[in-house]
Amino acid sequence: MALGHKGLDFETRPVLFTEIKDIGNGFSPTVPVLDDRGMMLRDSFDIALYLEENYPDRPSLFKGDGGKAHARFVESWCISFMQPRLLRLIVKDIYDRLDSADQPYFRGSREKFFGQTLEALHEGRDEKVGDFRDGLGPLRTMFGRQPFLGGNGPLFADYIIFAHFQWARVMSPLEILCPDDVVAHWFQCCLDLHFGMGREMPSASAG
Amino acid sequence: MALGHKGLDFETRPVLFTEIKDIGNGFSPTVPVLDDRGMMLRDSFDIALYLEENYPDRPSLFKGDGGKAHARFVESWCISFMQPRLLRLIVKDIYDRLDSADQPYFRGSREKFFGQTLEALHEGRDEKVGDFRDGLGPLRTMFGRQPFLGGNGPLFADYIIFAHFQWARVMSPLEILCPDDVVAHWFQCCLDLHFGMGREMPSASAG
Secondary structure (H helix, E strand, O other): OHHHHOOOOOOOOOOOHHHHHHOOOOOOOOOOEEEEOOEEEEOHHHHHHHHHHHOOOOOOOOOOHHHHHHHHHHHHHHHHHHHHHHHHHHHHHHHHHOOOOOHHHHHHHHHHHHOOOHHHHHOOHHHHHHHHHHOOHHHHHHHOOOOEOOEOOOOHHHHHHHHHHHHHHHHOOOOOOOOOOHHHHHHHHHHHHHHHOOOOOOOOOOO | OHHHHOOOOOOOOOOOHHHHHHHHHOOOOOOOEEEEOOEEEEOHHHHHHHHHHHOOOOOOOOOOHHHHHHHHHHHHHHHHHHHHHHHHHHHHHHHHHOOOOOHHHHHHHHHHHHOOOHHHHHOOHHHHHHHHHHOOHHHHHHHOOOOEOOEOOOOHHHHHHHHHHHHHHHHOOOOOOOOOOHHHHHHHHHHHHHHHOOOOOOOOOOO
């Protein structure tokens, strides 16, 4: 989304969890990794900062230093609130959709993290999704005032949160958001951005 | 804090809840209200935007349009997460410290909001303060990366959150934060800002 926002041409290469170590001889323990004509970068936020600095004539991802600083709070809210709660809801669905080469690694690491089996985490999730939705109050309150985290248009902070809902959309048929939620409306707007690039990834619930 | 950040001279006038209606013939249902040489403003965020626009040669409160937009997410996180949970913890202490003229209004409106008596809300708060602290993960994660919401220095977003902890500090002897929490460290740094203007307000726990 950050590359789309900057209007840059790019090619994506999906990798298995167990292949990440082969990118650039172990350049990064995680994805995404960006190879910008030989310049290698890792970590979504660092990649966005790099794009902002190196493509200053393209639309801004942060609109100033205040935007950069405060986007870190949005990132932190995702890391400490949204990501673990969302993962808990969809972790079994992710496992089911993984390449079999990745499944043992994924089950082992995620069950260790949660201290529960994937099957136990999956149980009773229909009630837990309500708690997750309740916790989205900060987004809901803000969308009552402006259409994007970036104000009238999207900035990188929108993509930080969008990425989590997109992850759920692609990996799980669970209805994470009620369709009449303002957060769902914002998500649909994000899917339309940059020539609908988000929508090109098929949804797990599309049969 | 926003006036201090801009380095502007000002005079504060405390008012009772029941006196707010007398400011400028009912200009605002809430405080703060700013009278800038006859220009009347209400609402903290709108006041900060006004100061930013009208005193552009002073230190910035937002550092750009991205900062303005994302500060709305910080404000929304406070409104929907922090403020109601904090109020629940300290509401009885606030009541006890109010001018007697304000007490009936305060008890009536707050008990209606929570659907419980102030005394019932007060009970068991020592356990509830743990839940409140747990919910500060987004701040804690962020302070592992940068000292202020504004990055290396404070911006208006810091003052939005600071105001809530300051409110608790002034109105309640309850220890809201563990002293070794990075959030407590940030709060102490904020109390030192602008010649220690926050520290001039006496703490409720200072005996």
